[in-house]
Amino acid sequence: MTSLNSIINRIKQEGNWSLFVDRDGVVNKRIVDDYVKHIDDFSFIKGVENAFSIFATYFHPIILVTNQQGIGKGLMTEDQLNTIHNYMSAKIGEQGGKINGIYYCGDLANSGSNNRKPEIGMALKAKKDFPTINFSRSLMLGDSYSDMQFGKKAGMTTIFINTDNHQNLNYASIDYVCASLESFAHQLSQS
Ligand SMILES: [Mg+2]
Helix, strand or coil: CCCHHHHHHHHHHHCCEEEEECCECCCECCCCCCCCCCHHHCCECCCHHHHHHHHHHHEEEEEEEEECCCCCCCCCCHHHHHHHHHHHHHHHHHCCCCCCEEEEECCCHHHCCCCCCCCCHHHHHHHHHCCCCCHHHEEEEECCHHHHHHHHHHCCEEEEECCCCCCCCCCCCCCEEECCHHHHHHHHHHC
16 A cells, blocks of 8 residues: 555645546445435535535546446436536535536446446546546545546556445555545645
């Protein structure tokens, strides 16, 4: 595992870093065995809106990448998902943060889709839309092993957001472990 200081030093010294962020379990509370289908189901994890205002100082673009197979299962529509994302973006905007691009994959887990994490279709789409993205100067934050694999396959630095307090996270795909987005943002702004 790398040290957090070395990651933060690179971000600050090199500049022009991009940020990729998973949604469920990182930005909002994950609903076990179900999907966030309505704004009422969407609950920010503590400190997230403020974390994005800090991220805006250090990263551009900031990209959300989320698997949402509830769409493929017919449990929710793309319109419903877009409504939730508009709400999320507005709340983050109120605190001075910004998400520049939102990419979701509604395909089923067993579909073999290239867009579903850990495959990197969403990263490649983002790079097409934001050509300044350089994966060697990109950071992926996520609370699943598939997020870390996604980041590594694309060539990014990865930080595991340990929402569920997993132990023994000694995986080659994980560069560092932080407790929350709030904790990472705090250390980024303090160091
Ligand atoms: Mg997640």
